[in-house]
Amino acid sequence: MDKVIFLFLRRMRAPLLVLIAAYTIAVLGLVLIPGVDAAGRPWHMGFFHAFYVVSYTATTIGFGEVPHAFTDAQRMWTILSIYLSVIAWLYAIGKILTLLQEPAFKRAVVEQGFARSIRRLHEPFYIVCGYGDTGSLLVRALARRDIRAVVIDRNPERIDDLELEDMGMYVPGLCADASVSAYLTLAGLLNRHCRGVVALTDDDEANLKIAITSKLLRRELPVICRAETRDVQNNMASFGTDHIINPFDTFGDRLGLALHSPGTHLLYEWLTSVPNMPLSEPLYPPHGKWVLCGYGRFGKAVHESLAGEGVEAVIVEADPQRTGCADRCVVGRGTEAITLQAAGIEDAVGIVAGTDNDANNLSIVMTAAELNPKLFMVARQNRHDNDAIFKAARLNLVMHRSEIIAEDILAQLTTPLLPLFLQQARGQSNDWANEVISRISAVTGEVVPEVWTLTLDAHEAPALRQALAAQDVRLGEVMRDPREREQLLPCIPLLLQRGSDVRLMPGEDVVLRSGDRLLFCGRHGVADHMGRVMYNGNVLRYVLSGEERPDGWVWRALKSGE
Amino acid sequence: MNLEKVVFGFFIILALTLNFGFFVGEFDNPAHHNVYELFAVIVVNLIATVLKFGDRTQMGALLLAASLVADLQLLAAAVVWAYAQHVSGTGLDPMVMGSIVSLAGGAMLANIVSVVLLIIETVNLRR
Numbered sequence: 072m073d074k075v076i077f078l079f080l081r082r083m084r085a086p087l088l089v090l091i092a093a094y095t096i097a098v099l100g101l102v103l104i105p106g107v108d109a110a111g112r113p114w115h116m117g118f119f120h121a122f123y124v125v126s127y128t129a130t131t132i133g134f135g136e137v138p139h140a141f142t143d144a145q146r147m148w149t150i151l152s153i154y155l156s157v158i159a160w161l162y163a164i165g166k167i168l169t170l171l172q173e174p175a176f177k178r179a180v181v182e183q184g185f186a187r188s189i190r191r192l193h194e195p196f197y198i199v200c201g202y203g204d205t206g207s208l209l210v211r212a213l214a215r216r217d218i219r220a221v222v223i224d225r226n227p228e229r230i231d232d233l234e235l236e237d238m239g240m241y242v243p244g245l246c247a248d249a250s251v252s253a254y255l256t257l258a259g260l261l262n263r264h265c266r267g268v269v270a271l272t273d274d275d276e277a278n279l280k281i282a283i284t285s286k287l288l289r290r291e292l293p294v295i296c297r298a299e300t301r302d303v304q305n306n307m308a309s310f311g312t313d314h315i316i317n318p319f320d321t322f323g324d325r326l327g328l329a330l331h332s333p334g335t336h337l338l339y340e341w342l343t344s345v346p347n348m349p350l351s352e353p354l355y356p357p358h359g360k361w362v363l364c365g366y367g368r369f370g371k372a373v374h375e376s377l378a379g380e381g382v383e384a385v386i387v388e389a390d391p392q393r394t395g396c397a398d399r400c401v402v403g404r405g406t407e408a409i410t411l412q413a414a415g416i417e418d419a420v421g422i423v424a425g426t427d428n429d430a431n432n433l434s435i436v437m438t439a440a441e442l443n444p445k446l447f448m449v450a451r452q453n454r455h456d457n458d459a460i461f462k463a464a465r466l467n468l469v470m471h472r473s474e475i476i477a478e479d480i481l482a483q484l485t486t487p488l489l490p491l492f493l494q495q496a497r498g499q500s501n502d503w504a505n506e507v508i509s510r511i512s513a514v515t516g517e518v519v520p521e522v523w524t525l526t527l528d529a530h531e532a533p534a535l536r537q538a539l540a541a542q543d544v545r546l547g548e549v550m551r552d553p554r555e556r557e558q559l560l561p562c563i564p565l566l567l568q569r570g571s572d573v574r575l576m577p578g579e580d581v582v583l584r585s586g587d588r589l590l591f592c593g594r595h596g597v598a599d600h601m602g603r604v605m606y607n608g609n610v611l612r613y614v615l616s617g618e619e620r621p622d623g624w625v626w627r628a629l630k631s632g633e
Numbered sequence: 634m635n636l637e638k639v640v641f642g643f644f645i646i647l648a649l650t651l652n653f654g655f656f657v658g659e660f661d662n663p664a665h666h667n668v669y670e671l672f673a674v675i676v677v678n679l680i681a682t683v684l685k686f687g688d689r690t691q692m693g694a695l696l697l698a699a700s701l702v703a704d705l706q707l708l709a710a711a712v713v714w715a716y717a718q719h720v721s722g723t724g725l726d727p728m729v730m731g732s733i734v735s736l737a738g739g740a741m742l743a744n745i746v747s748v749v750l751l752i753i754e755t756v757n758l759r760r
Binding site: 077081087 | 668669672676679680683684686687713714717718719
């Protein structure tokens, strides 16, 4: 039953008892004390009048002495009952006000409101634990794709931020420790519309606990976790966490990719950005000597991937002892010219400013640009709110950690085949990636393409499944405009998954089979057209054969009669 | 022995006994039904209701419901009494008295339910 009402009733017990007692004493006294009526005859006040008098004196309204003027004995009793009842009222009202101010009561009210808003969500949603930089980017991106999210964060300020932000849809937020299973349940973990849990808190232990709780309570739910150490990463993987993201590795890996095969990196960017934004320009980082400032967890990951690409990197680090690079680095922060010159900035081709301080990173690249204007400049952006200054610095590449992670998770959540495609794409050459890019830009023009998955099952493509039972259908035949079948839909099939068989960039002549999973990218709105073809038997028939058959029973009967 | 249980049981049983005391007597005879007794029944019933607040068990919910029914019936009886004596001017004629006493009788039924529930709960405790 209602927790808030019970808490209220329980706390109000004492004040209500005091009120009842005060009224009883006052009323009883007025009834028992004899008075005189207008004619001077002895008279006893009835309960009705006594209750009337006490009611208006207790609430300090005061109408005077009714129905007859009081005797002195009655007045004496009235004085007493006024103080008694007014104090009882003040006590009761004071209690109510304290109760409303009480943190426990407020918390109960907030939790109840939160639970109610979760119950009212009648569409799929994701639980996002941790609303920091990454969490807020992810929730915003989900909202932009009309996907609901529920947020839990321990920090009340972040929940306030969430409430103030205009997402275009209501995102319920609760200020609580997400690693407590009760709060995860409150956030809708057991709700049948819950589609997944994303643990993004900055505490590895908490993320681990969230993953365990979710996996124990809802085995089938996908769980995506952030982990900063290998230890926790392995632990999470051991009980079936679906996707584990190490922000430093992911980040260093992407930078390495950008240096090594810019085409593949661009493909990553295009397919994982928010649809309908302007496309980013391709980058061509030069090969040669690089200067890497900062050798923390991020710097190590970058160095590893640079070394993997066979690129020579000079490390600049302020605290070589602690980071373990004492014998092979230039000591200094990199913000001053001397250190950069010692690292050989004059004959370097690029610089990576990868410290965990945004101001230092900007200072590093600006100093370096003065020494060697032809440098390829890469900087790490730590905080989302520094967007404007990083944009103004006109760098070649800004690696925004939260953004990369949020995009990665978004791809996992919304288009399950996309990570598979990207993983396969990394095995291909840069030229292959460039070809894919030119095909995509030919179809979508200047904006980021939409990416969607299509499963040929009874749920997503009932009409096509029926048709497949009777005839062979080729991929190119269904990628046609349902309004004019001569027109090809502006989209590109990226991947076809059939059982364990994965085919990259399937051709138009591939024969489809029931149960196939396809990944497409294309212009905005094309997915809806394709959905119509998959869903509606008449539309599909038109697209496949050009034949338009009457829909209604009457017309069908007339036609067959002809 | 738990003092809370003593107070709780005291008020619930007192509500029933007082209610019975008001109820007995010739049905429509005002002389057999004392106004002070009605007042006492109402007060004791209100206190019993408040004592039942905040109990989250199923038993607690049913006890609270029974008490609220009794309160409603008794307050209705009091309003009828006040209306007959002060507003309509008919005084306590047999018809008015009859409806007052029957309302109090209904409240008594609810109070009996309360006491029975209390006994059931106590018996279960012993086991």
